[in-house]
Amino acid sequence: MDFSFLSPVPDTVLAHNELLSLQALGKKIKIHSEQNGIPDLQGVKIAIIGVLENRNDVNYIGETFQLNEIRKAFYGLFPGGWHVSIADLGDIHKGETVNDTYFALKESIISLIKADIIPVILGGSQDLTYANYRAYDNLVPMVNIVNVDGKFNLGDSSKPIKNNSFVGKIILDKPYNLFNYATVGYQTYFNPQEEIDLMESLYFEYYRLGEISNNITLAEPVMRDANIVSVDMSSIKSSDVSLKQKYSPNGFDGKEICAITRYAGISNKVSSFGIYEYKSSKNDEVTAMLIAQMIWYFVEGVNYRVNDDDFSNENNFQKFITLTESEELVFYKSNKTGRWWIEIPFLSNVNNKLKRHTLLPCMHQDYVDACNNKVPDRWYKAIQKNSV
Known part of the structure; x- marks a missing residue:
């Protein structure tokens, strides 16, 4: 070094x-x-x-x-x-x-x-x-x-x-x-x-x-x-x-x-x-x-970091699917920490710069909003960036 x-x-x-x-x-x-x-x-x-x-x-x-x-x-x-x-x-x-x-x-x-x-x-x-x-x-x-x-x-x-x-x-x-x-x-x-x-x-x-x-x-x-x-x-x-x-x-x-x-x-x-x-x-x-x-x-x-973002093992998280008028949104909640993520769908027809970014950190409130037919702003922006 x-x-x-x-x-x-x-x-x-x-x-x-x-x-x-x-x-x-x-x-x-x-x-x-x-x-x-x-x-x-x-x-x-x-x-x-x-x-x-x-x-x-x-x-x-x-x-x-x-x-x-x-x-x-x-x-x-x-x-x-x-x-x-x-x-x-x-x-x-x-x-x-x-x-x-x-x-x-x-x-x-x-x-x-x-x-x-x-x-x-x-x-x-x-x-x-x-x-x-x-x-x-x-x-x-x-x-x-x-x-x-x-x-x-x-x-x-x-x-x-x-x-x-x-x-x-x-x-x-x-x-x-x-x-x-x-x-x-x-x-x-x-x-x-x-x-x-x-x-x-x-x-x-x-x-x-x-x-x-x-x-x-x-x-x-x-x-x-x-x-x-x-x-x-x-x-x-x-x-x-x-x-x-x-x-x-x-x-x-x-x-x-x-x-x-x-x-x-x-x-x-x-x-x-x-x-x-x-x-x-x-x-x-x-x-x-x-x-x-x-x-x-x-x-x-x-x-106090906790490795809670390993989604390969199903015992580590709960998965929630919500339907809004325009989208099907998939949420994940860590069983270790209670932190939430939302899935960014992989757009196969465009140049996806970030395959590893398909899960976006979010809050429980985003899930509550999605249940009430409101698409989270962060999700929308991430979709747009991935489409550029």
Whole structure:
């Protein structure tokens, strides 16, 4: 594995770690230090990588940042009754160009995923999600991305990549590997109507902030189908973060964002997870602690993953068939976890990009709706995407 791009965790953080309780996370995780180098990753399930890159932020004016406060906050937390092993591999510093940083991040992610380790990326600007996506070019045939964000970030893909336009690049740059893009927590007034129309025409999914706040469980099936989850810190309401991090009075609160990151962790499919747009500032314990808790809940989710999507054995699930006016819909419910899926019929006359995607995660409510003659929106969009 090539981790030559990674710098060790700073000594100031390690000195702080020495003072912690023996039960704290900082004493239980493997840390890349100047003294000991990259730790042995045998048995490690989750690896934290910092990326000190923010030059493609549209508001970039030359400021630098560091992730020491997040590390101190995370190290100081106590683990749950976990069996997963965690490593902190240190930071990728800015390359000569932003593309150099992208390359370093991409190679590091490839090495980790091939070793069956989930990278948790702590970043500057959210355009780093593009490098995360590119890491999958030779790993999986089609990629699903979930963006927890108030904005879609489609932008003008003919212009250079920025943190508010990276999704346009993901959609239009070759190789075309994107199957589904879903935004959780979008706020209409932050998105031009053209972008909303484009999301609709591409059959991508988007869930409004109010929808998710009213029923946080709506995020679970979306996360269950994601390979990459990218969280923008500006999606969190300003009262829950520090002065420099404040963006909007409306957004997720701390409890909601932690529930969402736990759903990301519990998904068997999520193989990389990133938290972006962190703005470090002096005397900012709040944002660093919130990010530490978001990581904690993600790890907690990974720890409780259950392999409940094996549908080859009939003892593992119950099958339900419903008839609506236009369709016969087939649902599956896991006997282990009670989670639901809906079958996407294989369209033999068209180019089916995703034979393995014939089962789509859904909720019990979708089954109830189908019984009442209402076809689930996710099912419809997946059918349309498979028909393109």
